[in-house]
Amino acid sequence: MKREGTASIPGSRQEICSLKAGGMHFAAPLARILEILGKPFVQHVPLAPDFVGGVVHYRGEVLIAISLRGLLGMESASSKGDVLVFESGNGPFGLIVDAVGEVLSVSANDLEPCPSNLDSRCEALMAGAWKLPDRLLIALDPERLEPQRVASAAAQSRKGSHAD
Amino acid sequence: MLPVQWATSLKFIPSSTDKLWVDDLTREFLLESQEGLDRMERGLTELESRPADAELLAEIFRSVHTIKGTTGFLGFPRLEALAHAGENLLGLLRDGRVTADANIVSGLLALLDRLRGILRTIEATGVEGEPKHDDGAMIGRLESLQGAPAAGSSAGRKPATPAGAETGAVASIGSRVRRPAKKRARREEAPMCVAPLRDPPVAEEAGPQGNERAVARVAEERETSSSHADSASSPRPEAVAAAVSSASPVAGTADCTLRVATELLNRMMNLVGELVLTRNQILQANSADAAFAPLGRRLDTVTADLREAVMKARMQPVNHVFARFPRLVRDLARSLGKPVRLELEGQETELDKSLLEAIRDPLTHAIRNAVDHGIESAEIRAAAGKPPEGLVRLRARHESSHVIVEVQDDGAGMNIERIRAKAIDRGLVEAARAAQMSEREILQLVFLAGFSTADAVTSISGRGVGMDVVRTNVEKIGGKVEIDSDAGHGTTLRLRIPLTLAIIPALIVHSREQNFAIPQAALVELVHLDADQVSVGIDWLGNAALYRLRGRLLPLLFLDRLLQQPPREQGACDIAILNADGRRFGLVVDGVADPQEIVVKPLAAVLRDIGVYAGASILGNGEMALILHPGAIAQSAGIGLTEETQEAGPDEANPAARDDFLLVETSSRRAALPLETVVRIERVPPSRIERAGARAVLRFEQELLPLNGVMDESGAAETPTTVVICREGTRQVGFLVNRVLDVAPGSSLREAGTSALSAGVALLRDQVTEIISPGCAPLPATCEDCPGLAAELQA
Missing domain, CATH: 2.40.50.180 (CheA-289, Domain 4)
Incomplete structure (x- = not known):
């Protein structure tokens, strides 16, 4: 079921949820968030790739949680973060952020494609930037955060760097 | 508190398994018919060895009759016509006017496959679909079988009848199928009925051509291979799909429903009632309340019991899977021309439903391998001094928290040297390494991908995708596969399956x-x-x-x-x-x-x-x-x-018959607990043992442990008691003992015991000792009290 279609209709309004990670501001489409877990216990998984923050207990299941800081190549946070639960084709997964902000109603016209001078790692994750009156929010695309997709992308870039 | 809380609705995502075109009534019919056909299949394979068994015939007749009755009502004319033809033949068999022989059984099995195919089409599309094969030919074949002689002795006297009867039968069905059916029936089906494989004189007299018998054999072989080999062009791909791969992403009706005993359901309902009651009481009580602790304990017992009941409801006898194998072995044996008998044992052993589904394919592979590669041809067997009929034994039994399923054949066994050579040849292992490997290690090589020991690649198995598939499938569900082989005496494949997937x-x-x-x-x-x-x-x-x-x-x-x-x-x-x-x-x-x-x-x-x-x-x-x-x-x-x-001692030559036991002394006698089930031994002060109703319980690691065994009331209340904690299925039980004596190996004599399932005795240190089964309280009587039994066991 594709739900991101709403973003492309010019002028239509949609709700986004603002997030913070490592001093940067992000936003995720509200319709894609299953649930927000407030500062849950995240169990570290040894040997897991860097972008995996660990596993969390979510409704009787053990859920893999992607760390947004890890994805951006930042140090992991010293304090507990919030976890957003997204649904994907391979089941739900969590995204660890430093803190969840607020829900904002934005117009699809405010979404700008990726600025070209952005960090490449950041660029891979973002669907664009939301232009708010007072600040910019990086629009996250849950599709691109899906653990397996991130894993294969990481494997690709590793291969690329080896080739260099 | 979070700034925002949402839950998005997933309601509008349609379920992929939803089949709107199959209504409840049809679904019910499909389920019932499939069960009926399973019964029929079992009956038919047995019929060959017991052709005159009236009860068996009556049961097969009933299955077909029920299908016929319901189909007419639901409006499935194809099914009705086919079932009707089958019913007529079965009616004659039941009345003793026709005697079942291999041909009749083959004919009825072919009918069964056809009916199954139609049922699957109905399940997938809601309609019967157009006949791929002419139903007329099938009906003709069945009707011609009706005309078959009642006894072997009269077979020679009316050679021309079958063909004639068959033509007439086809003509009577109607114009819809007349032309092609006639032709087809002549070419393909007629030899089947006039040239029974085991009756050469008839074939010679009946066949217009001398080589009809060969044709019959070919037709027969095509029949069996089409339903059991995985060729894509098979006229009945549905049978193939079920047998070879579980490719179908949507589970069939029969796979997603479960029959549960009403009694068990009632028990679950009672437990849920009790759970709700306890919850209500907990909601009213506050934590300072004195009643809070006992409530918590009750909640714990109720939860444990409920969990157990739900697990039990998922348990199904392995017979659900075993039942299809007699047919498989029969068809394989016929197509390979080797007489093979299948013996089933422990069919009542229960296993979690999902695991049962998971071992279906591995077992099918294993049995095929046993019949195809394991059992030698009759001539070779005779030369080796074995009975000409090969034996495949399929056994299931419980062993602590596992179910062991064994596929045993009395064939040639595996050739260690050939496996070694093959493995090196295929590059699966280096020559130097292979030379150092033990026999056991060599045997396990057959589980590697791309290994096959068959000299000739037959159509049935030996494409190198046998054992590795077995191993992968079994390991996927947390099980283990072992192979034992005794050159010249046969091979045993042992699957060790956990009782349930969910809890370990x-x-x-x-x-x-x-x-x-x-x-x-x-x-x-x-x-x-x-x-x-x-x-x-x-x-x-x-x-x-x-x-x-x-x-x-x-x-x-x-x-x-x-x-x-x-x-x-x-x-x-x-x-x-x-x-x-x-x-x-x-x-x-x-x-x-x-x-x-x-x-x-x-x-x-x-x-x-x-x-x-x-x-x-x-x-x-x-x-x-x-x-x-x-x-x-x-x-x-x-x-x-x-x-x-x-590491095993010399006396452990036969590990299957020997187990280790924990020797304990209970209030006056010696008893033994199977060591496998013992989780730990704990010394507890008697004050920690509490009573919940009539049962003694012990609070242990935040869990409530039911205790078995007599508490020594007379003993000093201060001396700690020893509790042996055992595993029983998915929960734990404690046994009160005076002291733990030793660990000793013992030969199990369980089968000879009086209550074979619940408790038994074993020879431990040459003394008959009672075994306490964690599943029940120990027997009130000791072995010394029944000298007859002890004497019998020692004899």
């Missing part, structure tokens, strides 16, 4: 303050090393750590290094001695917590791919523990297979 006993260990779970199935023993023992106890050969366990060197792996955790100061540690599929090694961990029954939760693919974890679990305190995968750890560390018999 595991040992929780620590490494750097983090919990990990090791499945008990792989755990052999635990060794504790104090801080000062570590440097002495662990030997180093270069980078390889070794531990001397009773004189033998055991490779060691360090969990913290394995997981690349930060190093710590050397201190006390524990070594978990593991045996993962024959690979023995010690896993060094920081500390050992408790054994627990854990609920296995799957991990995301990204984490599964690391290769170290088998899953995760949520522990009682809310923390999560990653479940380690001993097999994968051993393999990635390059730990080799070990001879399992190396």
Whole structure:
């Protein structure tokens, strides 16, 4: 079921949820968030790739949680973060952020494609930037955060760097 | 509190399994018919050996009759016509006017396959669909079989009848199928009925051409191979799909429903009632209330019982899977021209429904292999002095928390040297390494992908996709496969399947303050090393750590290094001695917590791919523990297979009949507990033992443990009592004993006991000792009280 279609209709309004990670501001489409877990216990998984923050207990299941800081190549946070639960084709997964902000109603016209001078790692994750009156929010695309997709992308870039 | 809380609705995502075009009534009919056909299949294969069994015939007749009745009502004319033809033939059989022979059984089995095919079409599309094969030909074949002679002696006298009767029958069906049906029936089906394989005189007289018999054989072979080989062009792909692969993503109606005994359901309902009641009481009580603790305890018992009841409801007898094998063996044996008998044993053994589905394919493979490669041809068997009829034995039985399924054949056994040569030839193992391998290790090579020992690649198996598929499928569900072979006497394939997927006993260990779970199935023993023992106890050969366990060197792996955790100061540690599929090694961990029954939760693919974890679990305190995968750890560390018999004493030549027991002394007599079921032994003060109703219970690790055995009321209340904690299915039970005496091997004499299932006796140290089964309270009488039995056992 594709739900991101709403973003492309010019002028239509949609709700986004603002997030913070490592001093940067992000936003995720509200319709894609299953649930927000407030500062849950995240169990570290040894040997897991860097972008995996660990596993969390979510409704009787053990859920893999992607760390947004890890994805951006930042140090992991010293304090507990919030976890957003997204649904994907391979089941739900969590995204660890430093803190969840607020829900904002934005117009699809405010979404700008990726600025070209952005960090490449950041660029891979973002669907664009939301232009708010007072600040910019990086629009996250849950599709691109899906653990397996991130894993294969990481494997690709590793291969690329080896080739260099 | 969070600033925002939402839950998005998933309601509008349609379920892929929703089949709107199959209404409830049809679904019910499909389910019932499939069960009826299963019964019919079982009956038919038995019919060959007992052709005059009136009861059997009546049962088969009833199945077909029911289908006919319902189809007419629901408006499925194809099914009705076919079932009608079958019913007519079965009616004659039942009345004794026709005697069932191999041809009739084949004809009826062909009808069965056709009916199944139509049922599947209905399930998928809601309609019967157009006949791919002419139903007229099938009906004609069945009607011609009606005209078949009643007894073998009269067979020769009316040679021309079958063909004539058949033509007439086809004509009577109607114009719709007349032309093609006639032709087809002549070409393909007619030889079937005029030239029975086991009746050469008839064939010679009846056939217009002399080589009709050969045609009949070909037709027969095509028949069997089309329903059992996985050729895509098969006219009945549905039968193939079920037998060879589980490719179909949508489970059939029969796979997603379950018949549960009303009694069990009532019990579950009662338990849920009790649960609700307890919850209500807890809601009203506050934590300071004196009644709170007993309420918590009751909640615990009710939850445990409810869990057990739900697990029980999922249990199905293995017969659900076994039932299809007599047919499979029959068809295989006929197409290969080898007489083979299948013996089933322990069909009532129960297994979780999902596991039952999972072992269906591996077992099919294994049985095919046994019939195709295991059993020799009749001539070779005769030359070896064996009975010409091969025997395949399919056995299921419980063994602690596992079900063992064995496929045993009395064939030629496996040729170790040939396997070795083949493995080298296929590049599966290096020649130098192969030369050093033990027989046991060589045998396990057949489980590697791309291995096949068949000299000639037959159509049935031997395409090199046999045993590795068996192993992968069984390992996927947490089971194990072993193979034993005795050259000249046969091969035994043993599948060890856990009772249930969801809950496994595991040992929780620590490494750097983090919990990990090791499945008990792989755990052999635990060794504790104090801080000062570590440097002495662990030997180093270069980078390889070794531990001397009773004189033998055991490779060691360090969990913290394995997981690349930060190093710590050397201190006390524990070594978990593991045996993962024959690979023995010690896993060094920081500390050992408790054994627990854990609920296995799957991990995301990204984490599964690391290769170290088998899953995760949520522990009682809310923390999560990653479940380690001993097999994968051993393999990635390059730990080799070990001879399992190396440690066994000389008297353990036959491990199946010998088990280890924990000898205990209960209030005046000796008794034994199977060591496999013992979880731990605990000394507790009597004050900790409480009573819940009539039952003594012990609060143990936040769980309530029911206690069995008589409490020594007269004994001093201050001396601690010994409690042996045993595993019983998925829960634990405690036994009160006076003291623990020893661990001793004993030969099980369970079969000879009076109550074979619940309790038994064993020969321990040449004394008959009662075995306490964790499933029940010990017998009130000791063996000394029934001298007759003891004498009988010793005799």
